Amino acid sequence: MAIPSYYRVIRALAASALGGAGAVLSTSVAIESAFAQAIFPVCRETCPDPFRDPVGAAACQARISACDGKLASYRAYMTQLGAGVTTYQLPAIYRELLQPFYSANLANWRFGFSDRQPPNNATTDCNVTYFNRANFVLLLRNGTLDGFWRTLFHELAHVDQCQQLGTRDAYAKMWFGNLELAFLQSSNLETIHDRMIMEAAAEAVATSVVSRTVPMRDLTNRLVRPFTIVLTGSSGEVLPDRVTARVGTAQRLSARVTGGSDPRERIWTWRVPGTLQLASAPDNVVDGGNAFQFTPAVAGTYFVRVRVRQPESNLAETIRQVAVDVLPAFPARR
Numbered sequence: 090m091a092i093p094s095y096y097r098v099i100r101a102l103a104a105s106a107l108g109g110a111g112a113v114l115s116t117s118v119a120i121e122s123a124f125a126q127a128i129f130p131v132c133r134e135t136c137p138d139p140f141r142d143p144v145g146a147a148a149c150q151a152r153i154s155a156c157d158g159k160l161a162s163y164r165a166y167m168t169q170l171g172a173g174v175t176t177y178q179l180p181a182i183y184r185e186l187l188q189p190f191y192s193a194n195l196a197n198w199r200f201g202f203s204d205r206q207p208p209n210n211a212t213t214d215c216n217v218t219y220f221n222r223a224n225f226v227l228l229l230r231n232g233t234l235d236g237f238w239r240t241l242f243h244e245l246a247h248v249d250q251c252q253q254l255g256t257r258d259a260y261a262k263m264w265f266g267n268l269e270l271a272f273l274q275s276s277n278l279e280t281i282h283d284r285m286i287m288e289a290a291a292e293a294v295a296t297s298v299v300s301r302t303v304p305m306r307d308l309t310n311r312l313v314r315p316f317t318i319v320l321t322g323s324s325g326e327v328l329p330d331r332v333t334a335r336v337g338t339a340q341r342l343s344a345r346v347t348g349g350s351d352p353r354e355r356i357w358t359w360r361v362p363g364t365l366q367l368a369s370a371p372d373n374v375v376d377g378g379n380a381f382q383f384t385p386a387v388a389g390t391y392f393v394r395v396r397v398r399q400p401e402s403n404l405a406e407t408i409r410q411v412a413v414d415v416l417p418a419f420p421a422r423r
């Protein structure tokens with residue numbers, strides 16, 4: 090059975106990193122320092138004095154060497170994964186809608202397509218993610234993603250993890266956390282994801298964001314901005330929550346709707362003085378559902394309400410209501 094090229098790459102990388110680490114081990118043991126040397130500062134630790142605790146000192150040095158080896162492997166692996174890959178910034182609409190779910194600044198995240206990893210895999214290298222699915226990357230760039238949301242939300246959780254850890258090397262160290270170098274060498278990369286604590290945390294974030302974005306995704310499962318409604322009066326002026334009118338004077342309220350996506354349904358109801366419930370008034374709905382008009386016959390407070398929603402979808406609906414205080418008609422002129 091042919092070994093996929095990325096397994097051979099990681100195996101070669103791990104082997105060379107080990108060789109390098111071995112060399113570091115022999116030189117660093119000779120240095121009598123409380124702070125054991127390390128190629129990568131995040132691998133540095135305070136080792137016991139080799140004369141007083143030779144076993145502890147050797148174990149400490151071995152840990153540092155393994156850490157250095159893993160980080161070298163990480164960097165080499167990411168270098169081959171990202172070679173020649175064009176990366177993109179998340180479209181504004183997604184940055185705007187998803188930023189509340191993440192602490193890292195999503196404007197700093199880049200993503201691209203790289204197939205030098207297992208099929209359907211995605212790999213986050215701190216603030217860059219490589220997806221092994223060209224169409225996913227295309228839809229994400231265009232702001233028209235209509236599936237695989239869990240994949241996106243999971244990888245963004247890794248971006249958060251890196252930001253919280255502070256540096257790419259600290260993230261790499263955590264990424265390899267409880268993996269043995271031997272595991273890397275015999276590598277079955279497809280199981281790496283399942284083996285790490287960071288993965289469980291990223292999955293929990295993904296699950297939460299998937300459910301919290303349900304009311305933000307439309308009929309086609311695309312993430313869209315929430316509906317907003319601006320109500321305007323007869324001469325196009327934006328209406329406040331409460332307006333005044335006179336008996337016998339025609340009123341026309343228009344709804345300017347933004348956000349969401351088609352089909353957008355506008356449902357108008359009203360409440361006339363002396364009644365307790367909102368009721369529909371189909372004859373008052375004009376302009377293809379965009380406006381509601383009426384001529385108040387009695388003094389008192391009328392309420393006009395419009396609801397905008399997308400039928401059959403989970404998209405959150407939006408409601409706007411205006412109270413119209415109707416005063417008696419002007420007294421007849423003499």
Ligand SMILES: [Zn+2]
Pocket residue numbers: 243244247282288291
């Ligand atoms: Zn992951």
